[in-house]
Amino acid sequence: MKKNKLKLFLLAIGIILSVITVKLMYDSTNYLNNAKRAWATVTGYNVKLVEEDIKRNGRTVTEKRNYYYHKFQFRDQKNRVIQVESSIGNGDSGAYQIGTKVMVLYMEDNPKDAMINNFTNLWLRAFILGFFAFVFLLIGYN
Numbered sequence: 001m002k003k004n005k006l007k008l009f010l011l012a013i014g015i016i017l018s019v020i021t022v023k024l025m026y027d028s029t030n031y032l033n034n035a036k037r038a039w040a041t042v043t044g045y046n047v048k049l050v051e052e053d054i055k056r057n058g059r060t061v062t063e064k065r066n067y068y069y070h071k072f073q074f075r076d077q078k079n080r081v082i083q084v085e086s087s088i089g090n091g092d093s094g095a096y097q098i099g100t101k102v103m104v105l106y107m108e109d110n111p112k113d114a115m116i117n118n119f120t121n122l123w124l125r126a127f128i129l130g131f132f133a134f135v136f137l138l139i140g141y142n
Contacts, residue, residue, distance in 0.1 A: 011140025017133035024126035032122065035105035040074035040114070042096045046085055067091055074104055076111045084114045088121060 046069040053060050067089030076082050084104075096102055096116075106114035115121045 007140050007142075009140075010136050014133050014136030014138075014140050017129055017136060021126050021130040021133050024129065025123075028122045028126065031105065031107075034107065036077055036108050036111075037117070038074040038076065038104055038106065038114075039101050040072040040084075040104040040116075042070055042072050042098055042100045042102060043083070044071040044098060045069060046071060048089065065091055068095075070096055070116065072102060072104065072114075072116070074114065076106065077108060080111070082106070082111045082114065084112060086116060086121075 048067050048069065049064055050067055051062050051064050053062055055061075068091075069089045070086040071083065072086075073081055073083045103117040104114045105117050
């Protein structure tokens, strides 16, 4: 009886995560369909030092890592120069070198919220959540 309740609970969690995953995918698709596109130039990085707890050989070790938040600028459709800093950082080194051209997506009414057009910005959250939804559904169903 307890096993059936646990499976039902895990199945419910899987369904909830699946619904959230579908919503995230819908939002990303909708953003892609409505966003304006522009070529931007990477102008620098904002480096933030973050402490992370990492398990090694059964022990937890605190390490410091640099995360690089890209700064880029572009011209919007009204020919205004827009400068933006990414909200998602890359660990250890910047993914893009200074001076690199990248495609950005932005909403016409809010170009300051532009983001680099890549998998991480658009799909990573949905992909990770979808994986966990799949695992919970699989365990709850079997």
